[in-house]
Amino acid sequence: MTSLAPRSSLSPRWLTMHRAVLLALLVLAVVSFIVATADSDFAYTPEQLLVSLVIALAVTGAGTYLCAALVRVPPGADSWAITALILFFLMPGVSDAASAVSMVIAAGAAAISKYVVVWRRRLILNPAVVGAIAAYAVSYAGVTIGGVPLSSPFWWVAAEPLFYPMLIIGILLVTALREWWLVAIFLLASLATVGVLQVTQGGQDLQFVFVSSPTLFLAAVMLPEPLTSPTSRIHRAVYAIIVAVLMNWQQTFEITDAYSLEFVPQIALGIGCLYAFVVRLVAQRGAGRVVLDTQVDRIAENTYRVRAQTTSPLRFAPGQWAMISAPRWSAPLWQRTRRVFSYAEAPGENPAEFAFTVPSAQVSTFKSDLIESRRSRLYLDATGGDFTLERRVGRHPLVLLAAGIGITPYRSMLRTLTLGDGRPDLSWLTVVHVVGAAERTVYDDDLDILRAAGARVEIIADAGLTAGIAEPAAMVDLAGRAVHSGDAHYLVSGNPAFVRTTAATIRRTDTTTRWAFWRIRTDAFLGY
Known part of the structure; x- marks a missing residue:
C-alpha cells in the first residue's frame, strides 16, 4: 500500500515491517556489545549491557504474555521483543540494584500498557514510550533503592561511537519501511526548530542535536510505529513536526515549586501519539479495534474475496487500505499476524470487502487459514492511505x-x-x-x-x-x-x-x- 507499507519493493517478501525493525534493533545491539568490548571509555561494560538486555526481554515478554492470558487475547508476535530492545537502548545499563529496578519498571509498564493504555482494544501510546515515561516519572519523584536514586531514561543509543552504525542502520530501515516522507519532515522540523532557537537565543549545536541526541534513533525506529502514528500523509507530517518541535524546543514549564515539565524525547513522542489518537477518533468516529466476522470465497483463479461483517459500516475514503490482524497463540517471534488489504467496497456498505491473490506455489499461513476457513474472526487495527479520489472528480481526464x-x-x-x-x-x-x-x-x-x-x-x-x-x-x-x-x-x-x-x-x-x-x-x- 502507499503508506505504512511493510516493506519496500526492493526488500524480500518475508521482511515485514515488524521484522525489519526487529532485525535493525538486533544488529544495533550486536554493534553496541562490540563497541562496549573494544572501547574502554564507552559508558557501559558488556556485562552491564547484557544484564540490562536480559531484564528488558524477560520482563517485557513475561508481562506481555501474562496480560494476554488474563484478557484472553493472543499477543502480537515480535512486538514485545521490539519494545524490549527499544527500552534496552533508552534505559541506562544495569550497574546496581537501582538501575535494575528502573529497567523492571520501564519494561513492566510497557508490557502492561498494551492492555491498559488502550481505547476499545486499540493502543493510545507507543508501549516503549509508556515504559520510558513511567521510569522518568519514578526517577523524577526521587524514589531511591538503598539510597541510590532510580534511573531515568538515558537514551545511551545516542553515544557518539554508535552514530555511524545508527546512521547506516537507520537509512536501511527507513528505506525498507518506505518512511522517508515522515522521517524527512521530522529531520527538517528539527533543523528548523534549532535554527529558530539559534536566531532567538543563540548557543545551539547542530552536532549535539544530530549526533549526541537520540534524533536518528527516534526518527528511524520509534516515529513510524504504525498503530500509534497517523495513517494519512498530511497528519503524519503534522505528527512529525509536533514531535520534532517539542523534542528540540528546550523549554521547561514550572508546574509547582517542586515539579516542572520538560519535553524530553519520550514526552514529546507521547504527545505525538496523543495527536494521532485524536485524529483517529475524529476521522473514524472512534479509534478502537473493530471485530470482523469474515467469509472467504474464490472469485477468479488464485484470487479470493473476503467479506467482513461489522456491527456498523466502516468509515474510510475510497482507495484507502485496512490493516487487518488475526492474533493467535504461536511462537513468540517471527510470526506474521497482520496484513494490509485495500477496501474493495464503497464507504457505508456492509459487509466490508477485500480481495487478495495467492501465488501458485507458496501461500502464507495467514492467507491459507482464510482460504481454508480456519480463521473467521479478524480485527481491523487501522485505516489509512492517500491513494484516493479527488473530492471533485470529472474536472479533468x-x-x-x-x-x-x-x-x-x-x-x-x-x-x-x-x-x-x-x-x-x-x-x-x-x-x-x-x-x-x-x-x-x-x-x-x-x-x-x-x-x-x-x-x-x-x-x-x-x-x-x-x-x-x-x-x-x-x-x-x-x-x-x-x-x-x-x-x-x-x-x-x-x-x-x-x-x-x-x-x-x-x-x-x-x-x-x-x-x-x-x-x-x-x-x-x-x-x-
Whole structure:
C-alpha cells in the first residue's frame, strides 16, 4: 500500500515491517556489545549491557504474555521483543540494584500498557514510550533503592561511537519501511526548530542535536510505529513536526515549586501519539479495534474475496487500505499476524470487502487459514492511505491503471461513483486492467456499469504486461485521448514492477507530468 507499507519493493517478501525493525534493533545491539568490548571509555561494560538486555526481554515478554492470558487475547508476535530492545537502548545499563529496578519498571509498564493504555482494544501510546515515561516519572519523584536514586531514561543509543552504525542502520530501515516522507519532515522540523532557537537565543549545536541526541534513533525506529502514528500523509507530517518541535524546543514549564515539565524525547513522542489518537477518533468516529466476522470465497483463479461483517459500516475514503490482524497463540517471534488489504467496497456498505491473490506455489499461513476457513474472526487495527479520489472528480481526464488484484482500490472508488440514483457521466474516466490470463479477471459486472456510463474500459490478458506497460505506443493505445489532453491525472496500482515501469512510461508519454508530478500517484501491492 502507499503508506505504512511493510516493506519496500526492493526488500524480500518475508521482511515485514515488524521484522525489519526487529532485525535493525538486533544488529544495533550486536554493534553496541562490540563497541562496549573494544572501547574502554564507552559508558557501559558488556556485562552491564547484557544484564540490562536480559531484564528488558524477560520482563517485557513475561508481562506481555501474562496480560494476554488474563484478557484472553493472543499477543502480537515480535512486538514485545521490539519494545524490549527499544527500552534496552533508552534505559541506562544495569550497574546496581537501582538501575535494575528502573529497567523492571520501564519494561513492566510497557508490557502492561498494551492492555491498559488502550481505547476499545486499540493502543493510545507507543508501549516503549509508556515504559520510558513511567521510569522518568519514578526517577523524577526521587524514589531511591538503598539510597541510590532510580534511573531515568538515558537514551545511551545516542553515544557518539554508535552514530555511524545508527546512521547506516537507520537509512536501511527507513528505506525498507518506505518512511522517508515522515522521517524527512521530522529531520527538517528539527533543523528548523534549532535554527529558530539559534536566531532567538543563540548557543545551539547542530552536532549535539544530530549526533549526541537520540534524533536518528527516534526518527528511524520509534516515529513510524504504525498503530500509534497517523495513517494519512498530511497528519503524519503534522505528527512529525509536533514531535520534532517539542523534542528540540528546550523549554521547561514550572508546574509547582517542586515539579516542572520538560519535553524530553519520550514526552514529546507521547504527545505525538496523543495527536494521532485524536485524529483517529475524529476521522473514524472512534479509534478502537473493530471485530470482523469474515467469509472467504474464490472469485477468479488464485484470487479470493473476503467479506467482513461489522456491527456498523466502516468509515474510510475510497482507495484507502485496512490493516487487518488475526492474533493467535504461536511462537513468540517471527510470526506474521497482520496484513494490509485495500477496501474493495464503497464507504457505508456492509459487509466490508477485500480481495487478495495467492501465488501458485507458496501461500502464507495467514492467507491459507482464510482460504481454508480456519480463521473467521479478524480485527481491523487501522485505516489509512492517500491513494484516493479527488473530492471533485470529472474536472479533468482520469486514467486508472491496475495490474492483477491492484484493481481493488479502484473498485471501491468506482462503486462510490456509480452507486445511487441515475446514471452518471463518466466519459472523463479510463480504466485499464492488466491480468496474467483471462481467467484472472475480476469485477466484470462493475466494469460493465462503467462502460454503460461512458467510461473507457480496457481489459488486457497478457502476462508480459503485468510487469509494467513499458512502451509509450502501448500507453497511448490503452489510455486513449487522455494522454494528449495535457491535464490528465493517473493512478497506478499493482505489483511494484508494474507500478514502477508504468509510471515511468507515463512520464515519457505525457511529458507534462514531468513537472506536474502530483498528477501521477501510485499504490504498490507487495504481495506479502
